[in-house]
Amino acid sequence: xxxxxxxxxxxxxxxxxxxxxxxxxxxxxxxxxxxxxxxxxxxxxxxxxxxxxxxxxxxxxxxxxxxxxxxxxxxxxxxxxxxxxxxxxxxxxxxxxxxxxxxxxxxxxxxxxxxxxxxxxxx
Numbered sequence: 001x002x003x004x005x006x007x008x009x010x011x012x013x014x015x016x017x018x019x020x021x022x023x024x025x026x027x028x029x030x031x032x033x034x035x036x037x038x039x040x041x042x043x044x045x046x047x048x049x050x051x052x053x054x055x056x057x058x059x060x061x062x063x064x065x066x067x068x069x070x071x072x073x074x075x076x077x078x079x080x081x082x083x084x085x086x087x088x089x090x091x092x093x094x095x096x097x098x099x100x101x102x103x104x105x106x107x108x109x110x111x112x113x114x115x116x117x118x119x120x121x122x123x
Contacts, residue, residue, distance in 0.1 A: 002026040002098050002112050009094060009117030016086050016121070022079035022096030022114055029077040030054070033103025035110060036070060036081045038092035038119075047105040048094070049081065059105070064090075086121045093118050 008020040022034070036048040049060045049070035058070050069082040079096050094117050097110035 002029065002032060004096050004098060004112060004114035006094065006096050006114045006117040009119045011120045011122065012086055013123050014086060014088060014121055017082070017084045018086065018119060020081040020083065020094055020096075020117060020119070022081075024077045024079070024098070029072075030074040032098040032100060032112075034070075034072060034079045035097045035099065035103055036079075036094060037097060037107055038090075038094045039116075040092040043092075045095070045107050047107070050103040050105065051079070052103065061105075083119070086119075088121045091119060091121050 003025045005023045006020060008018060012018050030053055033052055035050040037045050038048050039045040047061050048064055049068060051058045051070045051072055055072045067085045071080045096114045098112040099110045
């Protein structure tokens with residue numbers, strides 16, 4: 001098993017930046033593909049980004065492509081999400097998730113989840 005703890009959320013103005021972190025403990029971090037998802041009030045949880053076990057492959061939702069960057073440091077057991085040019089529609093609770101297989105865009109593929117961190121984009 002792996003335990004996940006997100007941090008780095010907060011209130012930011014439109015056009016600003018934030019970097020989210022997800023600290024992993026337990027089983028070897030590099031054994032998991034990792035994803036970021038988000039959920040806004042009254043909406044379903046949606047895919048944001050995914051990264052392979054080695055970090056060599058990434059994929060993004062169209063809504064964040066070119067603005068967000070997913071990365072990982074397997075030596076530090078940490079996943080990151082750099083968010084630039086933030087928009088009010090990016091406001092949501094952001095979750096990191098771990099998949100023992102190859103990851104993907106479907107939240108049902110992921111076995112382990114963090115508790116989430118709130119990101120609010122507002123002036």
